[in-house]
Amino acid sequence: MLRNFSLRFRGQGACVVENVDLDVAAGEILCIVGESGCGKSVTAMALMGLLPSDTARIPDGSMTFDGRTFDLTTEGIPSDMRGSDMAMIFQEPMTSLNPAFRIGDQIAESVERHKGCSRADARARALEMLRRVGLPSPEQRLDQYPHQLSGGQRQRVMIAMALANDPRLLIADEPTTALDVTIQAQILELIRDLQRDTGMGTIMITHDLGVVAEVADTVAVMYGGQIVETGPVAEVFENPQHPYTIGLMASVPRLTGPRARLTTIPGTVPTTDAMAEGCRFRTRCAFAAPLCATRPAPTRLTGGHAVACHFAPLEQHLAVAG
Structure with a gap:
């Protein structure tokens, strides 16, 4: 359980990860999904204590693991827990071995x-x-x-x-990157089977929504270092509520139905120094309003589904706007 976690690099004006909450239970796979550069991997590296202390600082955040709570601003995870209680699979095994x-x-x-x-x-x-x-x-x-x-x-x-x-917690950082699709499927099936057999909690980092749909129990959507939507994977996929999540879903190529131009999200992920105040997605959001200059608190929907958007649930906002 991660609470209010923020991460800042020396010389940068804003936190690269800001006020992130994550929960993963024993025997559960949590997928963190988002574009490259949104803060997924640095969050995992920070949790494992693998970022250089002279350049990376954690101004806020705590983690509860196996009944113990760690103040990440001062102590971090003890080194004897890395590789035993908590373990990590990295993106590219050739550079990790x-x-x-x-x-x-x-x-x-x-x-x-x-x-x-x-x-x-x-x-x-x-x-x-x-x-x-x-x-x-x-x-x-x-x-x-x-x-x-x-x-x-x-x-x-x-x-x-x-x-x-x-280990009781496994962090897998894009474990199928650079593998062909057949090997990808084998690796995902292996991780899922081993996780089921051992009962460990698993955090899987990916930008591939197909991977999320295949293996995840719950999903956390990250943008600009902020968690914008979380919930059971079926609920989030069937009823996405954050405009960024909706954009991600719409940008997935369809194998059936009429051919159409692929949907894109306008703009790019801003650099840390150019992050907008409040909701960091507001510079690319079709629903953006002056209210979005303040960061929205997560709105709790049904079935453990939560979304950080001032206009959630969107159905109600669209009905009023209409």
Whole structure:
């Protein structure tokens, strides 16, 4: 559970992430979706304590995990929780794996560090995890280097490494980026099956609404470092209420029906120094009004659905405007 989380980089006038609340339960997959540059990945990196302290600062925010609450402005997540209680899968496994070490040694190192077991036991655990993630010929792969594996195989290794210490929270940052569609489907199915088997909570970061529809239980839509809409994935997809969410849904290509020009959202995500006050989407929003210069509080709708828009629910606003 993340509350009121904000993140600022040195030399920038505005927070790159502002007052973000997120909830993910055990056995649940939460997808954070939004355009590139909206703050998804830096939020995950900050939660894992992977941002440099001399340039990144957390002015506000707390996280409750496994009954413990951490003040992120002062203490952050203890280092012994990273890789054990919380683990992360990164976008590009070739740059995340050390090219100078064998696959088995890299997984075993994490197990030794957190479990305090012998090298032989850690290596046995590494082999077990490679089998578990369905890597072909795991005994052979154990002694290979990252460059000897394909992209999909390297991503399976990253998943094995992340799950080797049975974390209770997994953060997957666009785990299917740069993979072909067949391998993407296999990796998503693997993560979903492992998550279901272990009961861990999972935060998956993506800009692909197809991925969200396939794996998510709940979804959080992020724009300009702010969460603009959250809720059960079926509810948000069937009844999007924030103009940005509606724009994202409308921009997805359709495989059936008449051919039409693809819908786009006018403008681009502003830089941090150019962020608008209040609702950061208002410079691109068809419903923008002077009221939007103040940030809207989340409006609670039905079934856990919430939207940060002054005009939600939109049906009522459109009826009045009409």
